[in-house]
Amino acid sequence: MPRACVRRLDRELREWRKDRGIQAGPLVDDNILEWQAAITGPEDSLYEGGTFYFKIKFPEQYPLKAPKIIRLTPMIHVNSAREECHMCLPQPVGTVGHCSLEEASWRPATKLCDILLAIRHVLKHPNFEDPADSDLAALYQRNKEDYAKRVREHVIKHAMNDCPRLVNI
Numbered sequence: 001m002p003r004a005c006v007r008r009l010d011r012e013l014r015e016w017r018k019d020r021g022i023q024a025g026p027l028v029d030d031n032i033l034e035w036q037a038a039i040t041g042p043e044d045s046l047y048e049g050g051t052f053y054f055k056i057k058f059p060e061q062y063p064l065k066a067p068k069i070i071r072l073t074p075m076i077h078v079n080s081a082r083e084e085c086h087m088c089l090p091q092p093v094g095t096v097g098h099c100s101l102e103e104a105s106w107r108p109a110t111k112l113c114d115i116l117l118a119i120r121h122v123l124k125h126p127n128f129e130d131p132a133d134s135d136l137a138a139l140y141q142r143n144k145e146d147y148a149k150r151v152r153e154h155v156i157k158h159a160m161n162d163c164p165r166l167v168n169i
Contacts, residue, residue, distance in 0.1 A: 005062045006032060012111055022116045024056070033058045037116055041159065042124040046151040050159030054119075056112065066106035069115065074158040076151060078140060079122050081132040 009032045016024060024037035035056040041047030053072040059065040131137035140147040 001033070001060050005058065005060055008063050009033070009058060012113070015111075016113065020117065021120055022113070024112060024116060027055075033060070033062075035112070037112075039116060039120050039123075041155065042120060045124040046148055047123040047155055047159070050155040052119075052123075052159055054116075063108040063110075067112065067115075074154070076133065076136060076154045077123065078126045078128055078131045078133055078137050 013025065013032075021040040021042060022037065024035055026032050027034045027036050035058070037054045037056060039052045039054070041050040041052070051073070052075060055070040055072055057068040057070070059067070128137055128140060136147070136150075139150065
């Protein structure tokens with residue numbers, strides 16, 4: 001494994017802070033290339049009280065190549081296409097699509113913490129102007145109460161239960 005990749009991941013792990021509603025770290029001690037993350041739904045959002053789990057796979061070429069972000073917790077969100085595990089994130093972070101960051105928009109200076117904070121940010125501040133789930137965006141336009149009810153029910157069903165975890169973070 002390239003030393004640059006290991007040095008970068010070691011540095012990110014040392015800098016990591018278990019605050020701001022996010023936890024992350026390697027799945028097992030002897031493999032720094034596979035991590036798990038947990039993002040709690042932001043206060044005063046439809047996702048409040050939920051915990052969303054992700055598996056992160058770093059390529060050996062990280063940070064030159066983007067990590068793969070695999071969503072483990074089912075989620076509906078106006079900026080997330082459920083069938084593709086796709087979540088549009090604010091630039092310059094990039095776009096999580098097909099469970100990986102798009103190589104075209106990846107920047108080596110971006111850290112995993114930046115990506116996870118951006119995911120948490122869009123949970124509270126969805127972008128209805130550029131939806132990935134047009135049906136959910138249309139429901140929001142037609143009836144905001146039904147939209148909120150549908151999202152909350154999904155969060156309660158999928159993100160507030162004892163979701164299966166790969167490891168305890």
